[in-house]
Amino acid sequence: MSAFNVVVVPEAEICPRCGSEITREVQFKYGDRRAYRYAIGDALRWGGNDLGVPARLVRVQGYPEVCPVCGFDPGTVYDVVIRDNVIASVALGTSTLCAAEDFVVVER
Numbered sequence: 001m002s003a004f005n006v007v008v009v010p011e012a013e014i015c016p017r018c019g020s021e022i023t024r025e026v027q028f029k030y031g032d033r034r035a036y037r038y039a040i041g042d043a044l045r046w047g048g049n050d051l052g053v054p055a056r057l058v059r060v061q062g063y064p065e066v067c068p069v070c071g072f073d074p075g076t077v078y079d080v081v082i083r084d085n086v087i088a089s090v091a092l093g094t095s096t097l098c099a100a101e102d103f104v105v106v107e108r
């Protein structure tokens with residue numbers, strides 16, 4: 001059983017190594033961890049291999065999967081924002097605020 005889920009970044013990205021336009025998938029650890037594949041606007045599932053509990057506002061650390069064309073690992077983190085248990089956004093991380101943790105509950 002996988003211990004993480006995946007969210008798909010809505011905008012295509014350009015791989016910095018091979019220049020391909022790619023769909024980036026970002027792994028995160030929160031909710032029922034069963035390798036679910038989510039998009040922005042999806043509600044998280046619970047009731048299995050849960051990590052954390054539902055909350056009003058949560059920031060989750062996201063780890064990008066490698067480029068599907070050339071395998072390049074960008075070595076960056078993504079911020080996944082979950083509001084009222086719905087994935088609100090996923091974007092390149094602007095800080096390493098929660099780098100040591102899988103997620104931070106901003107508002108219960």
Ligand SMILES: [Zn+2]
Nearest residue numbers: 015018067070
């Ligand atoms: Zn690439």
